[in-house]
Amino acid sequence: MLKRIRSACQARADLVTLGVQGVIIDQTSRVLLVRHGYRPGWHFPGGGVEPGEKIEDALARELLEETGVIVSGAPRLFGIYSNFEAYPGDHIVLFVIDHWRRERIPKPNAEIIEQSFFARDELPHSLTPGAGRRLNELFDKVDQSTTW
Numbered sequence: 001m002l003k004r005i006r007s008a009c010q011a012r013a014d015l016v017t018l019g020v021q022g023v024i025i026d027q028t029s030r031v032l033l034v035r036h037g038y039r040p041g042w043h044f045p046g047g048g049v050e051p052g053e054k055i056e057d058a059l060a061r062e063l064l065e066e067t068g069v070i071v072s073g074a075p076r077l078f079g080i081y082s083n084f085e086a087y088p089g090d091h092i093v094l095f096v097i098d099h100w101r102r103e104r105i106p107k108p109n110a111e112i113i114e115q116s117f118f119a120r121d122e123l124p125h126s127l128t129p130g131a132g133r134r135l136n137e138l139f140d141k142v143d144q145s146t147t148w
Contacts, residue, residue, distance in 0.1 A: 021046030030117035073099025
């Protein structure tokens, strides 16, 4: 039994996962953030890329599901980050969404319990460190890291 558990853990550690997130900025320079029901803090909207799914398609799907945002132009790649603290093989692809519209705001649910636009000087105290670093890179021209 112990051997099977070790084998399953090793197999999981060898996996590479890919997530995609989007930075959505409104006309007054506020940033859209989401709060999940299953993990703490405020994050950029996004999620996992499914096997066989294009990264941009995953981004569009996740943004629509989580926030009601419809991507209406090519997203701008901002960076690719390793997120090994969360999971040994995890990577996050971050895009800035310059062209978008919103036809509806999804009701809170088990996945996304809250979403809101925030001004840079009014960011929530529970903003995740990775999201905070990305905002500094984007707005303050801080050197970009490769680690989330």
